[in-house]
Amino acid sequence: METASSNQNARPVGRFRAGAVLGLAALVLWTFGAIDLRLAAQQGGQGILDLALERIVRDGDGSTTERVIVRAVPGHLKDARAALGRLHATIVTEHPVIEAITALVRSSDLTTLASSTGIGGVSSDVRLAATGWRATQTSVLNPDLLLDTLGLDDESPRQASRENGHGIHVAVIDSGIAPLRNFDVEAFYDFTGNLTPDVSSPSAPYDDYGHGTHVAGLIANDVKRRSGGRGEQIYQGIAPRADLIGLKVLDGNGQGFTSDVIHAIEFAVVNRKRLDLDVVNLSLGHPILEPAARDPLVLAVERAVQSGLVMVVAAGNVGRNPETGEEGYGGITSPGNAPSAISVGALDIHDTVTRTDDTVASFSSRGPTWYDGFAKPDLVAPGSHLVSTVSTSSALYLQNPSIVVERGTRGGVSYIKLSGTSMAAAVTTGVVARVLQVNHDRFHRGAPPLTPNTVKA
Known part of the structure; x- marks a missing residue:
């Protein structure tokens, strides 16, 4: 993946209003x-x-x-x-x-x-929300292109058997994960409503909003495994054999308190070895209101990295001024400003494998970060019009028929299309899982794993 580049003619983003719809039905909540x-x-x-x-x-x-x-x-x-x-x-x-x-x-x-x-x-x-957008356009990214544009041809016997995220545990801090047939949720913990889960007593997985299941599918949807290896790879996740841990912090409206997210991150830090956690995906955020060194959510992310967890976070969907529609700078949201996290912006690959026509999606937040002037995001990944899994009882599925791509016609699993840095972060998390797995299996069997900073580098 390539580092982000911005339009030099874009003007700085100025004033944002609480509750404003950023673009068409943005899911970022300003409060x-x-x-x-x-x-x-x-x-x-x-x-x-x-x-x-x-x-x-x-x-x-x-x-x-x-x-x-x-x-x-x-x-x-x-x-x-x-x-x-x-x-x-x-x-x-x-x-x-x-x-x-x-x-x-x-x-x-x-x-x-x-x-x-x-x-x-x-x-x-802060009452925050997921950093995903409803893909209102009728176009859908050709499902064969997501893996191809990343250079991940899972039709290759070598990659299909070895490079699939096997043995890597990924925590998805989001609205939950629905128990679908295409991936296993190894453990699930609910932090909404100020709940304090017991690591020894995971609860039944669910996702009443739908965003977390979409993110989980981009990471680990395993179409082939459920069809005995004979199925087509359409809508296949980036790391289909990765193990998922669901940490629910967003409610049925896709909203949650920052403190619940911090609680979930702390849970991941404290139980990292017990759950064998390697990577954490955070596809959510809130406006930056203070320097990174004082932001509690950023501090929690930094502590997680210090504990050995690779933290992949969405950069935010504030690439356009909501009043003028102009693209601009300075829209990175917290925790996308966490120095040690892998902050991910969204790329529009324009339905082609070639990199020459790729552009930073107009909605994707660009740096530098407010207060600190950090150069963020760290990279960009495909994040426009991506199709992934969804629970048919979730709010996104039930309230937005225009984003539904398939209604259980493919192995009983339904799919929706979304755009956003949430999706780009999920794609990156899948790539990180594959990197960690291949490094462990081929080069350092029995040796310490790659550190978060090494993965980011």
């Missing part, structure tokens, strides 16, 4: 009113409160209750807990891996909290 990103770059990054909370303190009347993530100064989690207690805040959950606490705090108390001993930062517990 804090009009956020002027230029103002964020000029004024943010100096205090303890993030941009959204600073605006609430400045413009609000102090009567609201805010759901926040309070990050302690390293070694001072006890002090942060005490500060919340003095303010009679309600503690929702704690995040020991990043030394943080999710709590409900009166807006009138935010300034006091920020100045309390042991407080390193106070961030909005």
Whole structure:
């Protein structure tokens, strides 16, 4: 895959409005009113409160209750807990891996909290969403081209028998994974509704929204295995023998709290060896409201990489100004700004195998990142009009008949088409699984696996 390149004539993206539909039926949720990103770059990054909370303190009347993530100064989690207690805040959950606490705090108390001993930062517990778009166009990427354009010809006996992700465990942090016949969900844990799953008691897999199942299919849909190896490879996943672990953080509307995502990442870190996890896919995000070093979601991703997990994240679908339709820069969402993650933008391959006509999809977020100016995304992958699996009881399937490609006619599994950096991240996750598997099987059997930084390089 190639690194991203942007149109030099594109203008910077300016102002985004809460709840605005980004393009045609975008699935990114903006939640804090009009956020002027230029103002964020000029004024943010100096205090303890993030941009959204600073605006609430400045413009609000102090009567609201805010759901926040309070990050302690390293070694001072006890002090942060005490500060919340003095303010009679309600503690929702704690995040020991990043030394943080999710709590409900009166807006009138935010300034006091920020100045309390042991407080390193106070961030909005953003209500985020999946970074996928409904593919409204009638075109569908030729299913034979996805593998071909990546140079992955699974019709080759050598690749079919060896390069398939076998033995690699991939966690999909998303809206869930439906228990379809084309892939096995080895374990499933639900973090929605502030649930705290027990690793020894996985629950039955499900996906009431549909996005996570689409992502899982791009990674590991195994059409051939279910047909005894005799089936056609149409809609085959990139790493069809990879093992999937479902970590559900988005509800039936495709929305969830940032704290639930952090909870799931921490779960993956703590149970990495027990679940034999190798790769984590994060096809979701929220607007960047503070520097990466203070963003709790970014910090969780960085801790995961430090633990040995390869973190593949979507760059975001904010490549166009929602008011003017112009392509621009500065649309990377969190955690796409995590320095150690593999941040993925979306490529439109225009239904051909050749690379010469490939372009960065217009919706795909371009860098640099706000506050820090990081060069993101790290790469781009096919992400336009991709067909993959879906649960027939999910909201995406039931509410959007125009995106349905097949209704159970191929082995009883239904398929929908979506576009977005979510899809591009899933494709990249599949490639990473194949790289890890081949490296382990051919070159380093019995030796330590590739490190996340080596994979990214």
